[in-house]
Amino acid sequence: MADIVRSVKGTRDFYPDEMAVRRWMFDIIRDVSTRFGYQEFDGPCLEFIDLYAAKSGEELVKEQAFVFSSPGDDMLTLRPELTPTLARMVAQRQYEIPMPLRWWSIGPFWRYENPQRGRTREFFQWNIDLVGTEAVAADAEIVAVAASFLKETGLSSDQVQIFVNNRRLMDDALSTINIAKELRHDVFKVVDKLDKLSEKEWRAYALEIGLTEGQVDGLLNLVNDQDLFMKSDELVEFFELIKIFGVEDYVTYSPKVIRGLDYYTGTVFEAFELGGASRAILGGGRYDNLVSDVGGNRLPGVGFAMGDVVIELVLRDAGVIPEKLGHKPQVLVTVFDETMLPESLKIAEEIRMAGYRAAVYPEADKLGKQFKYADKLDISVAVILGPDELNENLVAVKNLKTRDQVTIGRSELIKQIEKFLPSLP
RNA sequence: GUGCCUGUAGCUCAAUGGUUAGAGCGCCUCACUGUGGAUGAGGAGGUUGAGGGUUCGACCCCCUUCAGGCACCCCA
Incomplete structure (x- = not known):
């Protein structure tokens, strides 16, 4: 450190x-x-010091500006105003x-x-x-x-x-x-x-x-x-x-x-x-x-x-700054194992096309670890796609805030995510 | 440029000049090989900002230095 x-x-x-x-x-x-x-x-952020000599307060340029000479020997300053x-x-x-x-x-x-x-x-x-x-x-x-x-x-x-x-x-x-x-x-x-x-x-x-x-x-x-x-x-x-x-x-x-x-x-x-x-x-x-x-x-x-x-x-x-700012992902698509990665990527792209911010866990890992990760990032919805779901063309969607989880047909995916995401921040 | 205060684990802080510098939180692992916030068990992590001095012995006292915070100055 x-x-x-x-x-x-x-x-x-x-x-x-x-x-x-x-x-x-x-x-x-x-x-x-x-x-x-x-x-x-x-x-520009860089100006000749001469620009400030005429006008600004004396102290502003002489004592408060970052002034330095360039390799070409020009006297430059990082603009103070x-x-x-x-x-x-x-x-x-x-x-x-x-x-x-x-x-x-x-x-x-x-x-x-x-x-x-x-x-x-x-x-x-x-x-x-x-x-x-x-x-x-x-x-x-x-x-x-x-x-x-x-x-x-x-x-x-x-x-x-x-x-x-x-x-x-x-x-x-x-x-x-x-x-x-x-x-x-x-x-x-x-x-x-x-x-x-x-x-x-x-x-x-x-x-x-x-x-x-x-x-x-x-x-x-x-x-x-x-x-x-x-x-x-x-x-x-x-x-x-x-x-x-x-x-x-x-x-x-x-x-x-x-x-x-x-x-x-x-x-x-x-x-x-x-x-x-x-x-x-x-x-x-x-x-x-x-x-x-x-x-x-x-x-x-x-x-x-x-x-x-x-x-x-x-x-x-x-206290007027809104609580939830920024653009964290709304949906985390988990990766069950390495063979499932392509399917997870496909699903994530589908979610993005629908206008939601979706991230894929970048590697196969214990689901618990992936959930924990989603938790720390304050992601509200997780999508789980394991062999069971894949075989029957299903997908599991979990609301991480309420712990509700449903297994639905792939075609219902976006509709289900919409239900779990109350409002777009 | 001037003055005051503060530097100990990733963070917040303990530790009369006296064993091996501790705690909480956080982090990692496990209980839990298809499910997160809780709980429990274990683990990693420190040249006590740096350098010098005093002392049998320094996180603690002194000096120097660096860094940070606050205030003056000035301004947004």
Whole structure:
């Protein structure tokens, strides 16, 4: 055992049970994305480091990306996020792609961080973007997609909420309490920290970046004003539209949501598990310059990203992951002895043609062992074909759940299996 | 990058510094050569993460190192 080469730190093995959960989540993501008219796309997992130098947060590339030189001495990186790739792909065909474009993607990403609960070094991320429009309806649609996903997984609006704010509104509001423009970037960071620090620590942090006591008080009033959104025509319209999308239960205004990243310009939002850990399930917002950094013309858009690790924890905690996932065989065809193997194979093929998942025990062995095997795989039906049955053109079918066994004519086989398999999972 | 905690059988864990490191579960065999979950009997499986030190004696104490977990940082 000690000789088995271990897996790379921060990566995960997906055994069939875990893979089934991942498949289930990804299927919901695909269903929701495509239902809203989004097209799937993907880029390479390897990119030149230059792609990220311009745009992403400094720390993301310098300290959190897997960077290495290729045998040809190119500086490459395993993609830590999708947006720069999306920006490049859009810029390359900026005047060919019909705008606005609706694209979505799910794939692996890598960040060199210390793994802990809810965070790995290799993870999957769902990205979805609506690019080429500044319409508020686009913002509402993207949030509606996020809400629809959460709803579809079985999470209730008591368990999860999407909090929405607007950077422009916050900018105006900060002006009313006389916070200088140069401080905005830092102030956004301060607001972002609000729920992560104690009030005392938070106040100290706010003062440290250069705010006065009066400004800190003003800021506190601001971020506790649940009606602040009424001062923003954009947000008023946004929430009207959210009602029409039918997801208003899942969406709330919050002046505390601001997002750390610099490139957001308008609507910003984050989904949180309520009551549980306060880590964001997904986050996104409106940006004005998707492609200008990679050499395109100004192109506004709105989108969000969701990692698979946190959402899976939330889904697990909420107990909404279905019990029986995956595609184990439904029927095991036993092999009585070596001479019977061809007949068993024939029967299995017959069952498959009828649309059931059937596996043949691959060799002749004690029936008890074969049953035990079926048991461990949670297979519900076994087919037994011995010399007695073969001589009279019969076959025995056993319901492993109820222990009922019947011997019937070969032509009745499928009908009997149907009786024993109540519903297709 | 920083801090804290933990490494003993496949898994979950025991074992005052003192014989040959144990248990439950799991695994294999048999009771049961045409029938599984139960029961009983037997069996396999360990360089106690690795290296060094202290000691008459180390799973236990000390140092180093590796790995894992958690938290900070940052973010999905």
